[in-house]
Amino acid sequence: MTDWEIVLQEWPRLASGFGNTLLLFGISAVGAFLLGALMVGPLRSRSKIVRIALRSYVDGMRMLPFLIFVYLLYYGLPTFGVKLDAWTAGLLGLTIYHCAYVAEILRGAWDQLPVGQTESAQAHGYHGLRLVRRIVLPQLVLNTAPVLGNQLIYILKDTSFLMIITVQDLTYAASSIQSMYFVPLEPFLIAIALYWAISLLIEGFVAIVQGIAKERGLART
Amino acid sequence: MTAGGFQMLLDGAWTTIWISLIAIVSGVPLGFVLSLIRVSRFPVLSQIVVLYVSLGRATPLITLALFLFVTLPVFGVNIDKYTAGVLALTLNTASFNTEVWRSAYLAFPQSQIEAARAMGMTRALYFRRIMLPQMWYAALPSLVNEMTLLIKASPAIAVIGVVDLTRVTNRIAAQTYEPLPPILIAGVMYILFIGVLVRLQRHLEKRAERYAT
């Protein structure tokens, strides 16, 4: 059997790995975005305690490698009696880690908004969650679409680290076909092509959002 | 944790540092050269650069490291795990750096170029004397940001056996069967390295703002 035939025969394994990658990516991307959006307001809160606590959390996540964070969640927590299964640890890790980045991106964009706008909205009775959801967030998202798109691609790539805590993602599938049948090249070519395809889709999505931004006159650069 | 364990952590940290350094030092100039090819719109080469950048930014580092380590020997290229690790990190970071340099180039004020041309400067001359020094300043914060991303992604090379700071925690846990202490210490060490770079990045951003045109 030629190498390509072996790989084609094993396509269920690749499909399952690909499906897992998509699932992990989708759930944690949505989760990270929601959590990050919820965090932006409190990040700029007037309460010093809240601000400093969230600030340390965001800075901590931005200075910690993702794999070490996941190791902590999966192998470190059992020492305290908390035993997460691989998927939970993976999803939690991806979401908690990346929502810090999303929050930081959105915060940076909020700081660029005209102060007067936020103040007048508050004067009109928009506070807290309503302020964020109705007035601020749509602008932030439209303004930072490319950067958020990059973050989505980082989330996608970080899913591959989860193979180390036994989540059977796409890279794991390619690697296990490679080690079982000794076909080094083909599985990885397919895996790389699939990652590339997803990232092209993400970039397409970002282009659409930027189109909307241009319509509303909110595009920068 | 034994004293031997601490020594292993330090060795792992050193491995992470030197491999990251080589990748950074190679990746920045490589990205620069590639971005030049890209903006020059050279017929076939610039298309290849576009392809490379697109692929390089989309491929996870673990996948790239495994791919290089396991597949290159098939083509007769005998590389050891350290070379494969450095190569994976370099190729990955160069693809991001190409875009950073390209943005800096595109954002360069047209007015200065026109002024230089009006003075009769050749393209090569004003690129070297006028554009490059300023592009360098503008690109620096993003380049340093990319360096922090490189260090944060560097644990990926542990899958091909490079005993970096992350893989060392594995080895210590295999001896002591207590995973938490080495993971925590490794985490702190990473935060220290990256923290230094992030400080540097913030400083550079402030400086770039001041000199921005």
Place this chain on the structure above:
Amino acid sequence: MTRHEIVRAVRPVVLLFVFAVLITVTLTPLAGQAASLKEIKSRGHMSIATEDNYAPFEIIKDGKASGFTNDVVAELKKYADFEIRQDILPWSGLLASVRAGKYDTAITGSIISEERLRVFDFTMPTASAQHYYITRKGDDRIKGVKDLNGLTVGVQAGSVLLSRLPELAAMLEKTGGKLGKVVEYTSYPEIYEDLSNGRLDYAVNAIVTAQNLISKRGDTFALGKAVSGPGFHAYPVPKGNEDLLEYLNGFITHLYKTGKLAELQKKWLGRAFPALPRQSIKSVGEFKMLTKAQ
């Protein structure tokens, strides 16, 4: 979308496809060929691969290599007329590198499996690799193989332990049970970690490695019974390299004759294995015959 836009979007994909096909078609013939014994002798060195973390065969303590394989390689260096160049790598990619010709053979704790016999010949075995189950000490649920019914097991991905699990499944079916959930890991330290914290109910490993674990952590783990037929640790040589295979067999026979093999087995593996097959194993048929469950 205009035709221009479509072309622009599709072009990189087409380029990539053409590139990939070109690579696989043109460059694969360039794949390194493992050196024959003649070539090894003429170039003056043999290159071997060894795993970095497979006690008691390969141990790295505080940065230095030791273990059964380390001593065997020392003996090989004495026995050979040429230089032995050793590379220490992790398991992933080790056998693929040998097959690709990057190394002439692997002197490591590798175990014979049917998938591997597709591309490798194996030297005469140097230790038994029968699979046993490992449990947490004091876990009274598991007193014999039939109690493993439906429980969660951890094994290393891409390993023989994984590919011979069907033998355990067959054993369980005989007593009216079935194999439970199988979780695959990149390496064993993580498997033992998850066994001790309860994520796994049992792990499967070869007898030598299992006994080594119990000797160090008998307070946490206990050795169970056999979950497969006989198994063997042997050194793989890419197929078609009979001379090298016979050379290595000669080396192992030398170790038998001088009593060195039994000595090293007792020192590192806990006991000598006098009843191993004294021939290379080159085909799935031979292997199946030698490993029929008793």
